Each structure stands twice: as structure tokens, then as C-alpha cells.
Amino acid sequence: MPTGTPDNSFIHPYPIRVDDFSDISSTREPAKLYLLTHTHTDHLNGLASRSFGGRVVCSHDAKEMLLRHEVYSERALREMNLRAENSKTFRHLRVEPRKTEDGNVSYVGSRDLLVPHALHTPTEVYLSDKQSVTITLFDANHCPGAVMYLVEGDKGAVLHTGDFRAEPWFLESLARNAFLQRYLATPPASVGTIPGSNGCGGTHTDVVQTLDAIYLDTACLLDTIDVPTKADATSGLVTLMSLLPVTTLFFINAWTWGYEDILKAIAQAFRSKIHVDRYKHSIYSSIYADPFLRSIITKDAGSTRFHACERFDHCEFVKVDGQGDKPPYAAATANANSSMNTQGKHVVYVNPVTMGTAAWKLYLEETRQKLQHGERVNGLLIPLSRHSPLPELRAFVSLFRPKRVVPNTLDPALKGLDGACMQRMFEGCLAPDVTPASSHDTIGTANLDAGDLAAALLKDETEPGDVALKNIEGDGALVLA
DNA sequence: GCGATCAGAT
């Protein structure tokens, strides 16, 4: 539960919570089932609690990552040999049966709360004796193990995106996915309306269905500019890297899960493995959905120019003056040796940033010029976004035209303005019968500026707090104040 | 004294 998730992270109307495992027993009925979209720590709230005892559905890879999860401080202790064994934050979720003194196996106290599901495999899950839902997982293009959930039951169908990046190839892949086709607003390869398919027949209403809701990754809801595709970002970076001397060492600041595309693109382009620390190695080795990732990593620091080892504890090959993950960008203040390792080799830092498509083109051209003129460059940027900005979100929602769209997170600082804006932001992307009659299809033509919208609402609204209250009341439906 | 929660920095 990243802060700002409406309705305690329940997906209405089912007794299912997503990415939130905190204790709410004093407020309402506990969830019958929990879904975990991925293992970033802000989605694991309450899961470290020893008293948590719910069933948690997740992907196979998320389960492996979770059981191997180690916080940084524990990793550092392990590195200094102050820890004989790795301390794993979520190990209590799986307690193996133990051997008793007489050699038998005791299941007393054993349990395994993490229920892994394969992708694209509809599975019936019981919420009670009388109620069940069918759950299907789809890769979310966010980080290893990250998935979206389709939940179908007698109370309707909802799609929960978790955190995701809905770039064009991702939409095309969804549009062709047999487990989602019945919910598509428009068949992939057809334009316009098929004669006789207007839903007037009455006997075939179950052929095409409408999602009741999409629970949407709204981390970048207010970003209204286009951002580069991951492929454009990595290919640009690799081009710049290839302009540096072959003696250059690189530190790739993959500071959280989700930057693996950078490692893979580098390995591919330079035909080289990437040095990773013990912890990353153990995680990446357990990612079965990505055998290529597993194949490009090495623990041998001296065997490669490319390093993605601990962010705050680089190996000696990429250690330079002024530790930490900050490259000495400022040419004015950086001393000449500040980007040299102990052997005098040049170390270049690669940092993921947020950058629009236009800014990226400019940066690529400028940096190319610098490198070709032999100017010293100690850091390279790569605009690898792991969340979709508004244009991608609108395209994604338009693919399904659900009855409503619910934000996975709201920014508490905006006091509900972002939620209030959302209704307007997805005008024309929802099911026709619930879209206000006056609205037009604004896909591709809308010139919505979220900042302006928020500002306008702020002006009109003397008590912004009211918006927040109206916004999250009841079943989590958005109510425009 | 522990855990949950938040502010703040990176």
C-alpha cells in the first residue's frame, strides 16, 4: 500500500486487498484474500508483521524474490562477515515442516502463505464456501515478478494494473491476449463497427463484456508529456556508451528492481556480462521468467567493465572519490581524479532519470557531440520510466473502456485534487453509457494539462479537503466535488 | 521496549 490508496486497497466489491497487508481488524472485516503485484517495499506494508496470516497470491518470481528479500543494513552486515546467515525479512511467510527427534516430519506450525500463480492461467480461488473468483496474472512491465491481476466473479470483472509501464508494444501484446480479448473495447485489427454487433441481439451479451473497473497505476498521473520507450532509452544509452574508450568502466545505478532492461541492453550490445553483488545475484538467479537476465550476470568483479553492484558499497573497480551513487557531475567542482578508480581507470556512472522524449533527443545529441570532441563525461543519464505517464494511461484505459477507473494511489499532498482531476483526464476513455453525454472522444486530440486542471480546481475550491473526503468515500468510486 | 507511522533526505 503506497500511501494514498483509496478504500484500504480493497478491490470493490470483492473481499480482496491488493498490496496492503496492514491490520485493519478494528475498522472492518479482514480480507479473504490478498494479492501482491510486486516486491517493491512500499507494496509490502504489513507483510513483515509476524501476526499476518492471510493467503497471498503472487507470481512465482515475486514469491522467490520475497523469500530472499534482504534489507540493505542486513546485507552490509553480511558483507562485513558479522552475519553468518542472511537475514530474510519475509522468511516467516513460509515455515517448513520440521524433523522431530524421532526422525518423523512434523507439520505443526508449518505454513506457506504465498500462493504462486503462473501467468496467463485463469485459476479459481475460493473466498469462502460460497464465493469464488477466477484470477489471471499478466506481466506488468515494471520489474521482475511484477504482474497485473484480472479478477472475474459473479459480481463483475476488474483489472488491477499494480505498478506498470503500458508502452505501445505492451498494449499490442494485451490486445492479442486471449485471456483479455472479451474485455477489449475494439478488436485489435478492426476499425469501426462491425454490422450487427451493437449489442441489440440480446442473446449474445456474454460475448463481449465490459470491465467494471480498472485499478490504475497513477504514480505518474500528472505527467502529461511523452516519455521514451524503454527500447529507445536503452538503445540511446548504449550508443553513447560505445563512444567512450574501451578502457572505460561503468557503474550502472540500478538502485531498485526494474532497471534490468539497462543491464540486458548493455550485455547484449557489448557481449559482456554485468558484475552484480551477492544479493542481486541471488535474486536474479531465482527469476525463472527471465533466463536471459540470469545468463548475463557475474559475481567476478574483475571480469567485466560493467558493474551494477551495491549502490552504497561499490566493488573496488568502480570505487572513486566521494562514495555513494552520485557521479561527480559538476565539472566546475569535480577534481580531475574524482572519476578515476584506484588503478587510474575512468569510471562513468549511468543513472536512470525522468526525462521527456524531446529532452532525451536533445541530451543524446549534446552528449554525442561532447564525446566526439573528447570532452570529459563522468556520468550518463537514461530516461527509463517504470511507470506510465498520462498519455500512456489514457491509451491503456481506452483499450478496454471500463465502467470506471480507480487510482491505485493518490498524492496526499494534493488533498484529493488529483483524484478529482482523474475523471476529466479519462473522459472519452470509459464505457460509452457511463461517459457524460456531452463528452467527445478526445483520444489523441485532448490537450489536457493536469497542472492547469489542479490549479483551476484549487482556485474554485475554497476547502480542498472536501474534495478529498468526497473522493474516497463509499466504495472508492470517484466523486467529482 | 517494540511496532506502526511520519518527516525528511537521497
Add this chain to the structure above:
DNA sequence: CACATCTGATCGC
């Protein structure tokens, strides 16, 4: 830089 993470302060049981 980054919307994920860590640290340290504060509050409540």
C-alpha cells in the same frame, strides 16, 4: 536525478 528506500523521530500500546 529517482515515486523507492532508508533513517531517525514520534506516538501509542
